[in-house]
Amino acid sequence: MPRPPLVLGTWGKISRTKRGATWVASARFRDFDGVTRKVERQGASGRQAEDALVEHLRDRTRMHGGELTGDSRVRDLAEQWASALEQRQLAESTLEAYRRSLRVHILPALGDVRIRECTVPLVDRFxxxxxxxxxxxxAKRARVVLTGAMSLAVRHGAAPTNPVRETETVRAARQDILVVDMEDVPLMRKRVAEWDRGTDKGGRGRVTDLADIxxxxxxxxxxxxxxxxxxxTDLDLGxxxxTVTIRSTVVQITGQxxxxxxxxxxxxxxxxxxxPSFAVAMLLRRRxxxxxxxxxxxxTGTLRAPNNMRRQWRDFREHWDYPTWITPKTFRKAVATVLDREDGIDVAAAQLGHSSNAVTKKHYAAKAKVGPDVRTILDRFAEAVESGM
Known part of the structure; x- marks a missing residue:
């Protein structure tokens, strides 16, 4: 009975021979075209030759995507997926969000699970x-990351299908869009300006400039x-x-x-x-x-951290006992809402930098809950009754 062929991307027993002063390690390797070839590498000793051969064979399988199998662990899959992801032209903030999802949520829970053990029920529970x-x-970000990683496993032949695609979609509960009313903004701006000019708990003058922001x-x-x-250089005030050109953002990168x-x-x-003119006046003063x-x-004159700015905002908000939903993002929603009501959702989406108005409509522009004025129409019910009397 003939010997069964090697699995694609694997090799047989390694043998060592000495040729003069040089050691040679060789093994039969079944390449990814199905052909089994003899592969050799040399070294000063038998161990060095074998190590060189094993390293070469591993590189060879890695080039053809044969390193991942169903017995590979999720952490090995995640490492390859993250490495491949860095070759794509994604924003650093997006890459950092994916890395954090892996580091904080996925690897602690699933890192030692084998790819073949990643079933729909397991991923659903996670x-x-x-x-x-x-x-x-x-949860939504973890599902996105796992979907991408398991797709890589499918492409490498380590999984027959992608189980994450069959899990229940994570849908956030629909919440009302809360915005600051335009009538309340002048008082809030006044209070923020007074806050900037005030003193902290230690009696020192504050160095915040929240009002301008x-x-x-x-x-x-x-x-x-x-x-x-x-x-x-992003501003053209003359x-x-x-105008102002939005062409960048501040990000916090782990290790950088x-x-x-x-x-x-x-x-x-x-x-x-x-x-608008009020912003121009503020910017000219700052300039x-x-x-x-x-x-x-x-x-200190350096690039400012968003988290520090948000902390300063929370201090102001707590001082005036404003509700916790009033955050810096609330002002973005207020802009979307007023533009939607005055000029339409497309104008609001363009101002906020959304690719379509769907996101603006769903998450930013608050809809008035006052029904249309249809009193004249509805009065006809009574008119019909009175005319029939």
Whole structure:
């Protein structure tokens, strides 16, 4: 009975022979065209020759995607998927979000699970646990990452199908869009300005400039990271139509720290916006006082961290006992809402940098809950009764 062929991408027993002063290690390797070939590597000793051969054969299987099998662990799959992901032109913030999902949620729970053990019920239970402990957003991102990783396993022949695609879709509960009413904004702006001029708990003068940042939010509808990434070269304040160009954002990268990402969240986020007069006046004042490249720098003149700015905002909010839903993002929603009501959802989407108005409509523009004025029409019911009497 003939000996069964080697599995594709595997090799047989390694033998060592000495040729003169050189050692040679060789093995039969079944290549990915189905042909079994003898492969050799040399070394100063038998061990060195064998190590060189094994390294070569592993590189050979890795080149052809044969390194992953059903017995490979999810952490090995994740490492290959993350490495391949870095070759794609994704924003650093997106890559960092995926890496964090792997590091914080996926690998601690599934890292030692073998690919063949990743069944629909197992992944469903994992996603449900992430959702229960960390919320809808974390579960949705974990599902996206796992879908991509298991797709790689399918392409490598390590899994017959992608089980993540069969799991229940993570749908966030629909929530009302809460925005600050335009009538309440003047008082809030006044309070923020007074806060900036006040003193902290130690009696020292505050170094915050929240009022100017809030005005920039209201003037543009831009994201926090987009506003804090602005350089003076991004502004054209002397033109007949003063503008700001949103072309970058601030991101926190593990192992690298805070940096300006030279592209915003998406292609549609790269946009040039006209500036209203109140923002122009504020920016001209800051320009005369500025000694650096950043429009809204940290207290030491460096690139400002969004988390620090949000912490300052929480201190202000708690002082005035504003509800917790009022965050910097709330002003972005307020811009979307007022533009939607005045000029339509397409204008609001373009201002916010959305690729379509679907996201703007679903998450940013609050809809008035007052029904249409149809009293005249409905009065006809009574008129019909009275005319029949």
């Amino acid at each position: 996603l449900a646990a992430v959702r229960a402990t960390n919320g809808d957003a974390a 809030v005005d920039m939010f209201l003037a543009t509808g831009a994201r926090t990271g987009e506003v804090l990434a602005l350089r003076w 033109a007949d139509l003063p 720290g805070l940096r300006r990402q030279e592209r915003p969240k998406s292609d549609s986020s790269h946009r040039t916006l006209g500036l 005369t006082e500025s000694q650096g490249e950043w429009v809204f720098p940290s207290s």
